[in-house]
Amino acid sequence: MSLRRKAKPKPVQQKVVDHxxxxxxxxxxxxxxSERTSSYLGTISDICFSLKGDCLGFILAQKRFLHHHHALLRACDISSIFDDRILASVSSEQLLPLPKSCFTYEQMKMKLVKSQEGDILGMLEDVYFCLDRGIIVAYELSDGFFSDLAGSKRQIQRADSLVEVRKDEIVLNG
Incomplete structure (x- = not known):
């Protein structure tokens, strides 16, 4: 009979990441x-992405008397996203003007998506993004109207890849 000592279990700290x-x-x-003042800041009209594929934030439409004003709510200023509203940690005075070198979801949707080699991947239906990390995670592509009726949409996983938005198409680099 051998004498073995039982090893004491060591507590291991695990980093739990919820994206x-x-x-x-x-x-x-x-x-x-606004989380601080409970005042209405605007309605999300679009999402703004950098040319590197980072999610910069939301474009807010703010109704003024005779015109609509647009401002950028940075992704890092978003406190919570609920099923029917978003809370931000800033006031209306802290919203930023729209950046000049960016592209929006409105510019990208329903455009033809190609690989860097020129292969046609489909038409862009939607973009999956992660606000915690501030990146585009995946693209939802469609082969057209009839394939949508059949329920066949595809996801292309392209985390941290660059995107080039042209007049008639989108090129995925990576």
Missing amino acids: TLRTCHEVEGFPVY
């Missing part, structure tokens, strides 16, 4: 409120 994926189509039209 919530959202789609552009899902958050369009959501009202945004």
